[in-house]
Amino acid sequence: MTTELPRLNRDVAPDRRAPVRIVHLGLGAFHRSHQAWFTQHAGDAGEWGIASFTGRRPDAAEVLAAQDGLFTVVERSDSGDTFEVVGSIVEAVDGANVDRLVELVAAPQTAVVTLTITEAAYGFAADDVTLLRAGEKPTTPLGRLVLGLAARRDSDAGSLAVVSCDNLSDNGNVARRAVADLARGVDAGLADWIDTSVSFVSTSVDRITPRTTPEDVALVSERCRYRDAAPVVAEPFRNWVLSGDFPAGRPRWEDAGAVFVDHIEPYENRKLWLLNGAHSILAYAGQLRGHTTVAEALADPVCLQAVEEFWDEASRHLDGDGLGIPEYRAALLDRFGNSRIAHHLAQIATDASTKLRMRAIPVLRAEREAGRSGEAAARMIAVWASFVGANPGLQDPQSDAVAEANNLAGGERIASLLALLDAELALEPAIVKLVEDLSAGFERAEVPARATASGTAA
Numbered sequence: 001m002t003t004e005l006p007r008l009n010r011d012v013a014p015d016r017r018a019p020v021r022i023v024h025l026g027l028g029a030f031h032r033s034h035q036a037w038f039t040q041h042a043g044d045a046g047e048w049g050i051a052s053f054t055g056r057r058p059d060a061a062e063v064l065a066a067q068d069g070l071f072t073v074v075e076r077s078d079s080g081d082t083f084e085v086v087g088s089i090v091e092a093v094d095g096a097n098v099d100r101l102v103e104l105v106a107a108p109q110t111a112v113v114t115l116t117i118t119e120a121a122y123g124f125a126a127d128d129v130t131l132l133r134a135g136e137k138p139t140t141p142l143g144r145l146v147l148g149l150a151a152r153r154d155s156d157a158g159s160l161a162v163v164s165c166d167n168l169s170d171n172g173n174v175a176r177r178a179v180a181d182l183a184r185g186v187d188a189g190l191a192d193w194i195d196t197s198v199s200f201v202s203t204s205v206d207r208i209t210p211r212t213t214p215e216d217v218a219l220v221s222e223r224c225r226y227r228d229a230a231p232v233v234a235e236p237f238r239n240w241v242l243s244g245d246f247p248a249g250r251p252r253w254e255d256a257g258a259v260f261v262d263h264i265e266p267y268e269n270r271k272l273w274l275l276n277g278a279h280s281i282l283a284y285a286g287q288l289r290g291h292t293t294v295a296e297a298l299a300d301p302v303c304l305q306a307v308e309e310f311w312d313e314a315s316r317h318l319d320g321d322g323l324g325i326p327e328y329r330a331a332l333l334d335r336f337g338n339s340r341i342a343h344h345l346a347q348i349a350t351d352a353s354t355k356l357r358m359r360a361i362p363v364l365r366a367e368r369e370a371g372r373s374g375e376a377a378a379r380m381i382a383v384w385a386s387f388v389g390a391n392p393g394l395q396d397p398q399s400d401a402v403a404e405a406n407n408l409a410g411g412e413r414i415a416s417l418l419a420l421l422d423a424e425l426a427l428e429p430a431i432v433k434l435v436e437d438l439s440a441g442f443e444r445a446e447v448p449a450r451a452t453a454s455g456t457a458a
């Protein structure tokens with residue numbers, strides 16, 4: 001009986017708590033399988049503990065706190081599972097505990113703030129300006145971070161690095177702009193201090209980490225002989241490319257395979273276009289064709305062809321020494337085909353208006369500038385348009401605008417949806433027609449309720 005097993009904690013798996021020197025916002029599955037894993041495997045791991053804050057709900061923090069921050073990474077390959085306890089998270093905190101966040105961001109020993117708050121969260125912190133001006137507690141991760149940075153300035157605790165680990169192009173600068181705009185709305189002096197004292201590091205992050213299922217929890221109990229309510233399942237592959245300064249130091253993440261580069265754009269584009277772009281195609285085309293997971297969709301020749309054609313287009317615009325595009329593509333087919341990783345298409349499908357802007361639009365534009373149609377990139381937009389036609393409730397930061405567009409028909413509807421991604425391209429009749437024609441190839445089928453429900457954000 002699993003209830004008789006001990007709960008995972010630092011008695012069951014003795015592990016010294018490292019001092020908090022990293023603060024993380026967005027205590028989700030990916031943070032645990034990626035940044036926490038890399039920190040655990042740094043040569044100086046004993047000096048770097050993470051205090052990790054949830055975004056919207058206390059649940060993950062409560063569960064992890066009851067386990068002294070420990071959790072299991074289940075590394076899942078085609079041939080089997082391996083299990084590892086990770087102890088780098090030394091404090092798990094409800095994001096609503098803004099006082100603790102402010103205290104830690106202002107602490108001189110804190111050197112790094114990492115973020116996995118989802119792509120959409122960089123766009124809606126503006127409401128926090130009013131709260132911050134009124135001296136009230138902000139509700140968004142970036143609003144809370146600005147309050148912490150204000151306290152750091154006031155206590156003269158020195159510079160630090162903010163490291164975005166979300167799937168965004170130029171994520172360091174996106175974070176910089178979002179934080180600076182918020183700070184400037186509250187206190188111009190604070191914005192100036194952030195400008196000179198906070199280093200925004202850009203990263204390309206990669207490790208497929210689907211949402212944990214009850215079956216995963218049961219498997220860990222059975223195999224590890226302890227109860228872990230917060231394991232994460234991830235593929236064996238992992239990659240972290242970083243670019244930027246760490247004025248107050250950082251863990252030796254390179255010992256765990258992280259790579260530090262001067263120019264990150266080629267790596268970001270390779271990952272965002274080839275991996276995440278393919279994921280978006282599979283998410284919409286795959287669900288429209290009745291599939292539930294990435295591996296199932298990839299096994300469908302229609303979906304595979306859409307992915308391969310998009311990769312051909314995107315690859316023409318990926319240059320840089322050592323990018324190894326053919327090898328990267330081959331590895332992606334293996335990774336996506338890992339049928340033991342049940343990566344649900346519904347999870348990937350959310351927040352399309354933010355994601356497609358970075359995954360489809362740059363390739364579509366580059367192809368058109370080169371005098372070609374950009375058909376494969378346009379198809380990614382077309383399958384999304386078909387999908388939201390049948391599934392108007394899909395989570396999206398611009399869901400009201402998507403609903404308004406859905407009230408239109410034909411080319412007008414497509415133009416309105418396209419305008420959410422790129423207002424200029426939406427004014428070009430040839431592109432609107434291309435997307436409209438391509439979307440006709442994919443029926444606007446209702447997605448079964450079970451698939452939509454599993455995509456509900458944690």
Ligand SMILES: NC(=O)c1ccc[n+]([C@@H]2O[C@H](COP(=O)([O-])OP(=O)(O)OC[C@H]3O[C@@H](n4cnc5c(N)ncnc54)[C@H](O)[C@@H]3O)[C@@H](O)[C@H]2O)c1
Pocket residue numbers: 025026027028029030031053054055056057116117118119120121140141165166167168205206207208209210457458
């Ligand atoms: N899961 C992966 O395979 C993977 C791989 C690479 C990058 N990423 C990046 O990491 C992000 C998080 O992925 P995850 O799998 O950990 O997801 P998750 O749902 O497990 O965790 C997301 C965390 O962000 C918080 N959050 C989400 N939306 C928020 C909002 N609107 N406001 C405030 N907080 C919010 C959640 O509360 C949670 O703490 C992704 O959006 C992506 O950008 C994920």
Ligand SMILES: O=P(O)(O)OC[C@@H](O)[C@@H](O)[C@H](O)[C@H](O)CO
Pocket residue numbers: 119167205206207208209275276279347348349355
């Ligand atoms: O919400 P998204 O689309 O940014 O993330 C869902 C997956 O595509 C993504 O998490 C990949 O698994 C990941 O980017 C692999 O490193």
